[in-house]
Amino acid sequence: MTKPRVAILGLGLMGSGMAGRVLTAGFPLAVYNRNPEKTAPFAKAGAYVARTPRDAAARADIIITMLADDHASRAVWLDKETGALAAAAPGTWLIESSTASELAAAAKQKECELLDAPVTGSKPQAAAGELLFLVGGSAEALAAVRVVLAVMSRDIVHLGPTGSGATLKLINNFLCGVQAASLAEAMALLNASGLDKEKSVAILTSGAPGSPLLKLLTTRAAANDFTPNFLLRLMTKDLTYARDEGQRHKIAMNTATAAITDFEKAINAGYGEKDLSAIIPAMQKP
Numbered sequence: 537m538t539k540p541r542v543a544i545l546g547l548g549l550m551g552s553g554m555a556g557r558v559l560t561a562g563f564p565l566a567v568y569n570r571n572p573e574k575t576a577p578f579a580k581a582g583a584y585v586a587r588t589p590r591d592a593a594a595r596a597d598i599i600i601t602m603l604a605d606d607h608a609s610r611a612v613w614l615d616k617e618t619g620a621l622a623a624a625a626p627g628t629w630l631i632e633s634s635t636a637s638e639l640a641a642a643a644k645q646k647e648c649e650l651l652d653a654p655v656t657g658s659k660p661q662a663a664a665g666e667l668l669f670l671v672g673g674s675a676e677a678l679a680a681v682r683v684v685l686a687v688m689s690r691d692i693v694h695l696g697p698t699g700s701g702a703t704l705k706l707i708n709n710f711l712c713g714v715q716a717a718s719l720a721e722a723m724a725l726l727n728a729s730g731l732d733k734e735k736s737v738a739i740l741t742s743g744a745p746g747s748p749l750l751k752l753l754t755t756r757a758a759a760n761d762f763t764p765n766f767l768l769r770l771m772t773k774d775l776t777y778a779r780d781e782g783q784r785h786k787i788a789m790n791t792a793t794a795a796i797t798d799f800e801k802a803i804n805a806g807y808g809e810k811d812l813s814a815i816i817p818a819m820q821k822p
């Protein structure tokens with residue numbers, strides 16, 4: 537059976553790993569990235585490098601975006617001159633892996649169906665094809681694109697209609713963000729108290745609060761390694777979206793608001809382009 541043609545728009549920390557998996561699995565691939573420098577390794581590996589999202593979309597049966605935020609999504613899908621949707625042929629399957637917004641209705645007008653398929657897992661999981669896709673949309677659309685999602689993931693969970701995947705992703709990242717912020721506050725308190733840091737962290741991470749995220753973030757902070765797997769700035773964005781989503785349902789989301797205060801402090805201190813774990817050193821400062 538001929539493999540469907542795939543376009544991946546957005547070659548950041550996550551999209552580049554995902555595109556690598558799709559290419560290695562032998563799918564014809566077109567890639568687009570706003571900063572064209574990131575496309576160079578894919579050109580070498582045989583992908584078509586598109587100059588605009590529209591150019592990539594015209595060559596694809598399945599279009600996947602992996603972008604920073606709603607603003608980027610709107611620009612890449614909907615721009616009248618260069619946007620992907622303008623060139624999507626009827627029946628093209630559209631997959632929004634960053635955040636779903638008003639795209640589903642725009643896709644329908646073009647006789648295309650949109651799935652939201654955000655992921656859990658980070659840069660190493662994207663590169664290894666070990667992501668978990670959280671999918672919203674019709675079962676028929678998911679059946680059509682499963683063959684491509686499969687090469688990028690360890691599992692694919694169908695959660696319900698369009699928007700379901702994005703909503704669970706926000707809830708997932710809200711829980712991660714507030715944990716990271718409270719860990720950073722705990723570490724600041726621990727330091728200020730003059731407790732033995734190593735002993736104390738070992739107790740915290742092996743006890744009830746010792747979630748996989750706490751273990752990961754304390755390990756990275758101990759190694760002083762803040763090379764980005766998940767940009768601190770993007771966690772701030774997810775916390776803000778989660779707070780707004782909660783407020784739409786009249787849920788106060790007080791812990792999200794508090795965590796956003798910590799994350800904004802970290803961004804103002806210059807930690808936005810570092811890994812999420814840099815919230816720990818950022819909170820050591822008064």
Ligand code: NAP
Pocket residue numbers: 545546547548549550551569570571572574602603604605607608609611612633634635655656657658659765766767770774
């Ligand atoms: P990233 O490395 O910052 O990549 C962001 C991508 O969006 C880049 O391709 C960037 O292009 C593009 N972009 C940003 N603004 C744009 C605009 N206005 N127009 C066009 N393109 C734009 O981020 P990432 O870590 O890959 O994350 C991508 C998405 O996945 C985010 O929604 C994030 O929340 C989510 N996510 C990330 C992780 C993780 O661990 N990293 C895990 C799960 C989900 P340039 O290269 O030109 O800047």
